[in-house]
Each structure stands twice: as C-alpha cells, then as structure tokens.
Amino acid sequence: MIPGQKISNSERKSFIAAIDGLFLKLELSYHYQFYKVFGTDDKLTEAKKLWAESLKKYPSDCISSAVEMVIQSNDYLPTLTEFLKACSKSMGSINIPTPQEAFIEAQKSSSPRDSYPWTHPIIYWAGKETGWELINSSKDTNAFQAFAKSYMRLAKEIKTGKNFEIVSKSNNEIIEPLDIELFESLRKKHGL
Incomplete structure (x- = not known):
C-alpha cells in the first residue's frame, strides 16, 4: 500500500x-512453535500488526498463496523475513511490480x-483492459480495484507460461512519402 492511497472497505476486509488466515494456517501447521513464539494474546495481536504493516504492499491473493508455499517448504x-521472500516469490519469479506500484506506473504513463517504457508489459495490458480513462480519473475510487483484478489475472497467466x-503501432507503420505529382495535378484541376 502506498502512503496516502485510500483502499476500499472490501479490499481492507x-x-x-x-492476515487472519495466514496466522490460522501457521498455527495449525506449526502448532508448538507457533505457541512458543506467539503464546499470549498480546504477542499475537502485536505480531499481526507487525506482519500486516510489512505485508500491506502485497494483495491478499499473494499472501494466501505465499502461506501455502511456506507451509509446503518449511519444516x-x-x-x-522468510515470509516476505515467499510473498515476492508468489508474485512470481517473473519479477513484476506489486499491483499498487503497477497502478501508479499506469497512472503516470x-x-x-x-511506446511507453513499461517496467513490465502486463502493466500496459492491465491498463488497456481496465481503460485508460478509468485509471486516470481521480474521481473513480473503483479504478484501482478494477486494475488490480486484471493485473493479478494477467500475473497468473504469466505464471502458466503466457508471454x-x-x-x-508506430513502429509497424511504414510511412510512404507523399506523391507530389498527385498534389500538383489536384491543384491544377481545382485551380489552386
């Protein structure tokens, strides 16, 4: 989450x-270790705050897939820190920006x-799918949600191997020189 950026209630929920699911799955998977580290309600509450603050730049889908990845690979x-690395991996080894970073880049394009020098092509495609007018409209609060939905869907497609x-368009258009003789004949014909 970028400082100063507002998020919707549904996104917050x-x-x-x-975050609650993350801690529940960690508790169920690492029972004794979990209680040793987060044994009291105060510790658990503070840990959730710390982890939520650190993970706020990642979408909830990313956090959910990262917890599955961690449970499968960690004894x-x-x-x-390990979980933050897992979140980065769950965004893919494709090394794409977070949805918030991508949205800001789309707004600034x-x-x-x-022809814009995109950090990653899916930012362009997510922006095109969402609509540039919607992304650039400062009055529409649903713009980020629509963009993030498209962006995460495209990120999943990249993970499956889509390129x-x-x-x-400007590079593919071959510009042919104007036909000067045609212009001269038209001038004579119309008396110009």
Missing part, C-alpha cells in the same frame, strides 16, 4: 482476512502508451 515456523509483448 480481504486483506484482514488474509519450521517462518520468520517475517503517457501516450502513445504502446505478453507490446507491439508498437
């Missing part, structure tokens, strides 16, 4: 549910967008 309760490329 989804994030809180992801011991993961540290916050300029036309022609197919996204941006074909610049």
